[in-house]
Amino acid sequence: MHDFRPRRSVLYMPSSNERALEKAKTIPCDGLILDLEDAVAPDAKPAARDAACAAAASGEYGAREVTIRVNGMDTPWHADDIVDASAAGPDAIVVPKVGSADEVRALVASMEKAGAPERTRLWAMVETPEAMFNAREIAAASDRLAVLVMGTNDLVKELYAEHVPGRAPLLASLSLALLAARAAGKAILDGVYNDVKDTDGFLAECRQGREMGFDGKTLIHPGQVDGANEAFAPSERAVTDARGILEAWEARDSGVVTYQGRMIENLHVESAQRTLAVHDAIRALS
């Protein structure tokens, strides 16, 4: 009933960093974004592209979802990035600064022209004011588009905002993108937390992202993986409650039943089924 792929922790790494590419094989994250964009200097881009494509094609990353983030559509590297990444066949090609449904369709067409295998999905980064206003059309533009990824650093820059605890300046954007993803039935990942030494701030932001409804968080350091894995997995309590709700529902003799004093209706049963599907999918990873 629920076809769910865990994406609690999705780690960016510069594809120019050989050591990080090697280390990633042992990091317990659900996904990897091999970056060719912001984390790679212009003169290192061709070598980084080769390294990312070789890594994605290697099959050495186990159950982790392996993606390549190409350079933006308005850059001189984009066309070659799409051609080479499509040939490498990662789980997804991540495109930064997608601003419209037309751009999504153009990206899908260029992936198809470059022979990207069916399994290679498109992930669109939404990180500009234009993308926020077009989020609904972007999310629904193609079946190939599987995930929206928040780019909160670019958003803060574009809004002339500031990174603050609680992210008040970003809440409208985060909510718009979430609404768009859910309306289109797509997954959505929260943005990165820049201070790799601030564990409390990072965990608070993970909790906020989970409570808002994000599927997981994009990360920049291996030290952030365990916190995201825990925050975006159903807690033991949630799993116990989900089982209890299903048992109470099975034993009902009317359309409404209670579990531990709380009213349970069909919609709560669907949520409980989803919780157990997520829990099972996470357990199946290990």
Ligand SMILES: CC(C)(COP(=O)(O)OP(=O)(O)OC[C@H]1O[C@@H](n2cnc3c(N)ncnc32)[C@H](O)[C@@H]1OP(=O)(O)O)[C@@H](O)C(=O)NCCC(=O)NCCSC(=O)C[C@H](O)C(=O)O
């Ligand atoms: C942030 C970092 C530059 C910090 O690097 P460093 O000081 O080297 O960290 P450590 O010494 O603590 O590293 C310990 C070991 O872990 C490896 N490592 C570090 N980061 C990664 C990683 N991301 N993936 C894999 N492995 C990693 C180090 O190599 C050390 O290994 P060892 O020597 O064997 O012990 C660095 O973490 C980093 O570069 N992070 C990724 C930065 C990045 O990719 N940025 C671009 C994406 S973020 C973005 O653009 C979001 C979006 O577009 C937006 O707008 O918001």
Ligand SMILES: [Mg+2]
């Ligand atoms: Mg960005």
